[in-house]
Amino acid sequence: MPAAPLTSLDRLAIHTFTLKPWDLERCCAALSAAGIGGITVWRQHLEPYGTAQAAAIIRAHGLRVPALCRGGFFPHHDHAGRCSAIDDNLRTIDDAAAIGADMVVLVCGAVPGMPLDQARGQIRDGIAACLDHARSCGVRLAIEPLHPMYAGDRSAINTMTQARQICEDIRDPLLGIAVDVYHVWWDDRLADEIRLAGEQGTLFGFHVCDWRLETRDLLNDRGLMGEGCIDIRGIRALMEDAGFQGFNEVEIFSLWRWQQDQDAYLAEIIDAYRNHT
Amino acid sequence: MPAAPLTSLDRLAIHTFTLKPWDLERCCAALSAAGIGGITVWRQHLEPYGTAQAAAIIRAHGLRVPALCRGGFFPHHDHAGRCSAIDDNLRTIDDAAAIGADMVVLVCGAVPGMPLDQARGQIRDGIAACLDHARSCGVRLAIEPLHPMYAGDRSAINTMTQARQICEDIRDPLLGIAVDVYHVWWDDRLADEIRLAGEQGTLFGFHVCDWRLETRDLLNDRGLMGEGCIDIRGIRALMEDAGFQGFNEVEIFSLWRWQQDQDAYLAEIIDAYRNHT
Numbered sequence: 156m157p158a159a160p161l162t163s164l165d166r167l168a169i170h171t172f173t174l175k176p177w178d179l180e181r182c183c184a185a186l187s188a189a190g191i192g193g194i195t196v197w198r199q200h201l202e203p204y205g206t207a208q209a210a211a212i213i214r215a216h217g218l219r220v221p222a223l224c225r226g227g228f229f230p231h232h233d234h235a236g237r238c239s240a241i242d243d244n245l246r247t248i249d250d251a252a253a254i255g256a257d258m259v260v261l262v263c264g265a266v267p268g269m270p271l272d273q274a275r276g277q278i279r280d281g282i283a284a285c286l287d288h289a290r291s292c293g294v295r296l297a298i299e300p301l302h303p304m305y306a307g308d309r310s311a312i313n314t315m316t317q318a319r320q321i322c323e324d325i326r327d328p329l330l331g332i333a334v335d336v337y338h339v340w341w342d343d344r345l346a347d348e349i350r351l352a353g354e355q356g357t358l359f360g361f362h363v364c365d366w367r368l369e370t371r372d373l374l375n376d377r378g379l380m381g382e383g384c385i386d387i388r389g390i391r392a393l394m395e396d397a398g399f400q401g402f403n404e405v406e407i408f409s410l411w412r413w414q415q416d417q418d419a420y421l422a423e424i425i426d427a428y429r430n431h432t
Numbered sequence: 433m434p435a436a437p438l439t440s441l442d443r444l445a446i447h448t449f450t451l452k453p454w455d456l457e458r459c460c461a462a463l464s465a466a467g468i469g470g471i472t473v474w475r476q477h478l479e480p481y482g483t484a485q486a487a488a489i490i491r492a493h494g495l496r497v498p499a500l501c502r503g504g505f506f507p508h509h510d511h512a513g514r515c516s517a518i519d520d521n522l523r524t525i526d527d528a529a530a531i532g533a534d535m536v537v538l539v540c541g542a543v544p545g546m547p548l549d550q551a552r553g554q555i556r557d558g559i560a561a562c563l564d565h566a567r568s569c570g571v572r573l574a575i576e577p578l579h580p581m582y583a584g585d586r587s588a589i590n591t592m593t594q595a596r597q598i599c600e601d602i603r604d605p606l607l608g609i610a611v612d613v614y615h616v617w618w619d620d621r622l623a624d625e626i627r628l629a630g631e632q633g634t635l636f637g638f639h640v641c642d643w644r645l646e647t648r649d650l651l652n653d654r655g656l657m658g659e660g661c662i663d664i665r666g667i668r669a670l671m672e673d674a675g676f677q678g679f680n681e682v683e684i685f686s687l688w689r690w691q692q693d694q695d696a697y698l699a700e701i702i703d704a705y706r707n708h709t
Contacts, residue, residue, distance in 0.1 A: 267645055267661040271618065304581045306618035307645045307661045313618055341548065341583035341590055368544055368584045373647050384544040384584045 158392035160429065161403070167428055168193030168221050168402040170362075171200040174421065175413050179204055180212050185421055187216035193402045195222045196254060198247070206253035213254060221258065221402040222297065222333070222360060223251040228264035229281030230274040230311065237277060240264070244285045252292040258359055259289075260297050260333050265311040274311035279321050282330065289329050297333035297359040298322070304373060315339055315348035322357050333360030334394065335406065337377055340366060340385040346393055353397025361394050362406040363387055363432055375408040379423060381431030391432065403432060435669035437706065438680070444705055445470030445498050445679040447639075448477040451698065452690050456481055457489050462698055464493035470679045472499045473531060475524070483530035490531060498535065498679040499574065499610070499637060500528040505541035506558030507551040507588065514554060517541070521562045529569035535636055536566075537574050537610050542588040551588035556598050563604050574610035574636040575599070581650060592616055592625035599634050610637030611671065612683065614654055617643060617662040623670055630674025638671050639683040640664055640709055652685040656700060658708030668709065680709060 161167070169191060171182050179200045186194055194213065201209050201223070213220060226247040231237045244259070251259045263278040265271065282296060289296055298318040301310035312318050318332045332352055339345050352358045365383030370376050380387050391403065405424055412420055438444070446468060448459050456477045463471055471490065478486050478500070490497060503524040508514045521536070528536045540555040542548065559573060566573055575595040578587035589595050595609045609629055616622050629635045642660030647653050657664050668680065682701055689697055 270663070272620065302580065303618040304579065304647070307643055314620075317620065341580040343549065343591075343594065366584055370581070370650050373650065386547070 156392060156396055158388050158395055161432055162429065164190045164425065164428070165192040166402050167191050168195050168219070168404045169424065170195045170197065170224065170404060170406040172197045172224070173405055173407045173424070174417050177417055179209055183212050183216040183218055185418065187218060189421060189425060191218075191425075193219040193221050193404070195224060195404050195406070196220060196256065197224045198250070201250060201254065206250050210254045220254055220256040221404060222260050223247065223254065223256040223258075224260045225262045226259045226296070227261035227310070230264045230266045230269060230277040232266060232269065237281065241281055241284050244281070245288050248285065248289050248292050248294050251294045256294065258295040258297045260299050260360065262299055262301060263310045263312045265306060265308055267308050271306060271311040275317065275321070278311060279324055282321065283325050286325070286327050286329055295329045295331060295359055297331050299333040299335055299360070300338055302338040314342055314344065315352070316344055319348060319351060319355070319357070322355065328356065331357035331359035333362060334358065335362035336385050336387055336390050337362070337364050337366060340390065345390070349393045349397050353399065358394060358397055358399045359401070360404065361391070361399060361401060362404045364405065364407045372410060375410045377407045377409055379407060379412070380405075380427040387432050403428070433669060433673055435665050435672055438709055439706065441467045441702065441705070442469040443679050444468050445472050445496070445681045446701065447472045447474065447501065447681060447683040449474045449501070450682055450684045450701070451694050454694055456486055460489050460493040460495055462695065464495060466698060466702060468495075470496040470498050470681070472501060472681050472683070473497060473533065474501045475527070478527060478531065483527050487531045496679075497531055497533040498681060499537050500524065500531065500533040500535075501537045502539045503536045503573070504538035504587070507541045507543045507546060507554040509543060509546065514558060518558055518561045521558070522565050525562065525566050525569050525571050528571045533571065535572040535574045535610075537576050537637065539576055539578060540587045540589045542583060542585050544585050548583060548588040552594065552598070555588060556601055559598065559607065560602050563602070563606055566606050572606045572608060572636055574608050576610040576612055576637070576639075577615055579615040591619055591621065592629070593621055596625060596628060596632070596634070599632065605633065608634035608636035610639060611635065612639035613662050613664055613667050614639070614641050614643060617667065622667070626670045626674050630676065635671060635674055635676045636678070637681065638668070638676060638678060639681045641682065641684045649687060652687045654684045654686055656684060656689070657682075657704040664709050680705070
């Protein structure tokens with residue numbers, strides 16, 4: 156079924172990293188003034204405030220917080236490194252609870268030279284070690300599969316299938332998946348995996364941006380919706396057909412967009428959300 | 433079984449594009465002088481000579497030609513475009529036969545905005561339309577799965593699994609797969625697919641280079657073997673365990689390496705071939 160056009164901004168959330176030049180306060184004020192429903196907070200934007208003040212600012216602007224970004228980076232060559240990563244994730248879960256975030260997004264990690272299947276085992280064990288604390292805090296954990304071009308050092312979880320396998324290994328209602336169109340649009344198993352995740356109750360998050368054909372930078376040249384080749388509306392239809400009712404989160408890293416006037420950019424984002432999402 | 437270290441250069445072939453600043457004659461002379469067994473020719477390096485003269489130069493230097501690069505780019509929105517692509521592939525097959533190349537490598541193509549499964553259907557039909565001519569010329573066709581970061585406009589075939597599906601649809605002894613470590617190293621189905629391809633007799637080509645962690649350019653920043661995170665020797669072992677006995681082809685696109693003295697670079701390539709392949 157085709158997805159209905161998005162007119163309301165209630166289910167729109169914007170990642171603070173999308174508007175990186177702005178601090179959290181400026182970001183909350185602009186989003187709230189535009190009638191946008193949610194904000195996904197990155198730790199870099201949280202740190203200058205601390206969680207209590209950040210929570211007060213977000214609350215004062217009436218914004219909901221689908222997610223805190225980001226936890227993860229579980230694999231390490233040594234035991235101490237893996238323990239330290241788990242500790243860091245426990246603190247991230249605390250921070251998420253403190254600002255009222257529904258979930259922590261996990262960029263799972265990879266270590267150059269470590270076989271990817273070994274890294275996936277360490278990721279599974281690391282997530283499992285965090286779940287009791289997540290439960291006590293009422294925070295969900297969302298595995299975000301990352302594009303295979305990040306398999307070298309950012310994530311050994313590069314497909315929805317791999318994310319599902321970890322969810323099935325652990326089987327905890329607090330563990331699910333964040334689907335980012337940038338990372339998964341190319342995968343011929345995408346439709347099946349979204350449907351399966353819907354059945355398993357693991358569709359936690361949905362991130363949108365676009366894939367620019369002339370990508371100039373592997374990390375920071377994502378396109379605004381409509382600027383690239385991803386069938387974003389088609390993927391949103393898959394998500395909604397599978398029962399997803401959460402936020403549509405705009406997550407764009409762009410060296411070029413960050414140089415632009417951010418108020419004008421925000422207006423473009425809203426336009427692209429209505430016309431190309 | 434671990435792969436034995438490569439001491440002889442008999443099974444080493446170098447793509448002319450790896451040493452892009454050199455013309456075909458210079459390339460043949462240098463490879464031959466170094467005792468390298470093969471050269472894979474790109475059409476850009478063939479054109480200034482024409483096939484008859486190019487064939488004579490290659491023969492005079494005693495080099496074998498595992499492949500001509502590249503055919504493909506089958507999908508188009510209109511019928512005329514698809515016919516024109518097939519015609520171009522037929523000419524490429526002629527050129528391959530004329531220079532004694534064993535196969536034509538296919539970069540299969542993708543059209544921005546066309547659903548990838550539709551593109552894969554057009555790729556299958558395009559390849560099927562070329563096989564009679566390939567047979568009459570005694571030239572094999574090798575589908576090269578390209579990394580998912582090229583799915584937007586270069587290839588809708590992004591995994592070994594998708595390449596195998598086309599081989600199984602068509603089932604022709606002249607149709608197989610070129611495995612490039614750069615494109616497939618991240619795939620958790622790689623070992624299974626290489627074994628299957630060995631059983632099906634479709635392991636036609638093997639291309640090596642490395643994945644640099646700090647990739648600066650999506651197209652032209654491949655690493656020399658040993659400069660990145662790919663377990664090249666492990667993948668070579670998979671290929672050889674599956675029965676592959678062809679050339680190990682060094683295919684590196686690098687804006688940085690092309691600025692280097694190419695004689696010194698060739699010496700580095702040989703060293704990396706012996707120590708990291």
